[in-house]
Amino acid sequence: MPEGQIVGLAGESGCGKTTLGNALALIANPPLYVIGGTMEIDGEVIDMTTLAKDSNHVHRPYRGATVSLLPQGAMNAISPTLKIKDLVHDVMAAHDKSVTKAEAMDRATDRLKMLSMPVRVLDSYAHQLSGGMKQRMVTVISTLLDPKLLIADEPTSALDVSSQKQLIEMLLAMVDMKIMRGVIFITHDLPVLSMVTDRLAIMYAGKIVENGRTEDLVHNARHPYTSALLSAVLDPTLETRTKHVLGIPGSPPNLGNPPTGCRFHPRCAFAMAECGTKEPPVLLEGNHEVACWWAEKNPDTTVPMEVTLA
Numbered sequence: 001m002p003e004g005q006i007v008g009l010a011g012e013s014g015c016g017k018t019t020l021g022n023a024l025a026l027i028a029n030p031p032l033y034v035i036g037g038t039m040e041i042d043g044e045v046i047d048m049t050t051l052a053k054d055s056n057h058v059h060r061p062y063r064g065a066t067v068s069l070l071p072q073g074a075m076n077a078i079s080p081t082l083k084i085k086d087l088v089h090d091v092m093a094a095h096d097k098s099v100t101k102a103e104a105m106d107r108a109t110d111r112l113k114m115l116s117m118p119v120r121v122l123d124s125y126a127h128q129l130s131g132g133m134k135q136r137m138v139t140v141i142s143t144l145l146d147p148k149l150l151i152a153d154e155p156t157s158a159l160d161v162s163s164q165k166q167l168i169e170m171l172l173a174m175v176d177m178k179i180m181r182g183v184i185f186i187t188h189d190l191p192v193l194s195m196v197t198d199r200l201a202i203m204y205a206g207k208i209v210e211n212g213r214t215e216d217l218v219h220n221a222r223h224p225y226t227s228a229l230l231s232a233v234l235d236p237t238l239e240t241r242t243k244h245v246l247g248i249p250g251s252p253p254n255l256g257n258p259p260t261g262c263r264f265h266p267r268c269a270f271a272m273a274e275c276g277t278k279e280p281p282v283l284l285e286g287n288h289e290v291a292c293w294w295a296e297k298n299p300d301t302t303v304p305m306e307v308t309l310a
């Protein structure tokens with residue numbers, strides 16, 4: 001992904017977003033194993049495989065510094081017995097044992113001032129903070145080492161609308177200040193993604209089925225699953241108040257035993273004979289990728305949104 005961009009990763013619950021995020025953040029723990037693959041960040045190629053006994057040791061220096069994860073539900077996992085400043089020290093010392101409490105405090109103080117956030121928060125326990133403030137603090141802590149890539153897993157999902165806005169504004173400011181050089185923003189919330197991301201990747205049953213510029217995906221979806229996700233979103237504008245919001249029938253498959261061919265075929269209104277047996281081709285259309293038989297047979301065509309799904 002190009003420097004300074006926010007890339008969204010979207011798909012229904014259970015399609016593997018968190019699993020992919022954990023693999024990219026180099027924190028895959030058994031029973032999750034990464035059996036192969038590399039990741040290139042800023043010219044450095046990192047082997048993501050976790051099968052070797054020493055992979056944990058090999059990956060540790062990259063965590064937090066090269067690639068950092070803001071885990072799903074992180075704000076609810078802050079220890080109730082630690083002040084935020086102690087948590088800051090714990091995180092920094094995990095990367096470099098020689099960091100003192102005073103140094104960690106200085107770093108966090110500078111960062112909070114940069115982001116126009118109240119420094120007194122460092123002296124609080126988690127229960128003394130609002131949900132929105134807790135989430136902004138875990139975001140600040142997960143980026144204290146200036147990671148090149150931040151993977152934010154559902155960072156706004158448990159927040160009220162105004163706290164969501166504050167968190168998004170903070171993330172955008174952090175990218176502007178080059179605190180991190182890129183963000184992968186994971187959520188099932190397409191309206192949020194369409195506001196903040198440059199590019200979008202749509203995931204279904206463990207595979208990326210479409211990816212491209214956010215504007216192109218939102219206005220010219222080429223994959224029936226992308227189109228179905230967009231049809232399921234309520235658009236509260238005046239012109240669309242009477243629009244019928246369509247859900248996607250059924251649910252994502254068990255990834256231990258996914259459907260043959262295109263994994264979406266049992267739920268797809270556009271499925272054709274080959275969809276059930278043959279994996280769809282990945283089509284490269286400019287800098288847009290889509291994996292679908294329908295898209296192959298209908299070049300330059302947007303998937304019609306107002307259809308009754310299978």
Ligand SMILES: Nc1ncnc2c1ncn2[C@@H]1O[C@H](COP(=O)(O)OP(=O)(O)O)[C@@H](O)[C@H]1O
Nearest residue numbers: 011012013014015016017018019020206255256
């Ligand atoms: N590639 C995969 N192969 C097998 N199981 C997977 C794979 N990716 C995810 N899973 C399993 O699918 C379930 C949902 O995955 P998860 O990453 O939590 O989805 P999401 O974050 O999109 O809700 C989990 O039980 C996970 O272990």
Ligand code: SF4
Nearest residue numbers: 262265268275292293
């Ligand atoms: S490959 Fe077939 S089943 Fe899969 S999304 Fe495309 S049309 Fe639907």
Ligand SMILES: [Mg+2]
Nearest residue numbers: 017018019072
């Ligand atoms: Mg998840």
